[in-house]
Amino acid sequence: MANILIADDEKEIIKLLRMYIEKEGVTVYEAYDGEMAYMILKNYTIDLAIIDIMMPKLNGFDLIKRVRRTMDVPIMVISAKVDLSDRVLGLELGADDYITKPFEPLEVAAKVKARLRRIQSMGGKEAEDTITVGEVVLHLKECVLYKKNEVIPLTKVEYMVLKMFMENPGRVFTKEQIYENAWGDDYVMDDNSIRVIISRLREKLGGDYITTIRGLGYRLEKHE
Template identity: 35%
Template sequence: MEPARILIVDDEAPIVELICAYLRQDGFAVATASDGLGALEAVERFNPDLVVLDVLLPGLDGLEICRRLHQTRNIGILMVSARAEEVDRLMGLGAGADDYLTKPFSPRELVARVKAILRRLRPTPSGSDVLSFRHLALEIDVERREVRRAGRNVELTPLEFQLLRVLAASPGRVFTREQLLQRVWGDDFYGTDRVVDVHIGLLRRKLEVEPGLPQPIQTVRGVGYRFSA
């Protein structure tokens, strides 16, 4: 089986060398870039499965790179930064990152998070091939991992698709943030449950393809979220 390809984007050479050594030791194929434009070029050339992306970079910053990548690719992104405030973490997740790791960090922890993201990117089996909701003009093709709303294709990241699939498989059921973390992110997720709110927000915006359509995902205040029954 071909090893997963990891792109490291950071302008601190010692950190890059250390991360590369640990990832290669675990059998990953690794490439590097040291600035924003170089990162975009490396993505086209190397076609990585996951990008370890520093926030503060020469040229384009990590947040803008993250947004651009998610416009055209389904790719895992682990954002790293010296900024440890919650608002910085939420900005990174809001840009589309799968996880956020603050510096300084243990290389072993970074490798563990890379593996966890890659596991979440893998398709998971489902008992139903297509979930169709006429009252929402929404169709979810589980096998092909495609979503259509009002006849239009909706491009979702793998994590967003998993989140929508879990909710849509049980219309009307209220899921707490902890339950969604367990089902979508898994036991090996290290972050806060605020990541659920961030990705629900991203998912809702993508599903709003036409004014007047009802919102498929409803907030249950003080509890969590449910899919419209």
């Protein structure tokens, strides 16, 4: 049984989402402001957080920043803030997805289902303990990245993309392949989301690790 947090100051939004999401066999926790959402995340095991941006006490952007300091729970933003700058900011702060209001409940339910399926698949199969490329080491069972023995935190999406790259250094992956691996078949590809993830990984790894192959996609360079 998975646990999902829905944080929104509009109770009708929570009620609507709950009606669709609970059909997927999950337990739903409700929060009506950012502080309440943070307390739930601190005190309960939450597999996925769906949060609004414009909440009282602690807005969604500040909530994401606070959560990302100590937690790697997947975060899906659903917000009336539709400007590209807001979407980019949400993703750069550590959100795994950004959906604008008004939204289609069935689409959100499908994304939740895909996300939970991906989380379960990550935890449900045996794998080698680590993958090493150059100075970076990815610990698969812990989902933790190390560079020169320094811990570098990763979101779930960053982990999925980096794992794919590090398992295949030198191979070029198209945007479609990256999106399918990170977000799943139930998602509609968003170039901007991919650019943000690649930018965040480059910042964490160092600029010489991931190369853009014009017109094709991206490649993790081999490092001896």
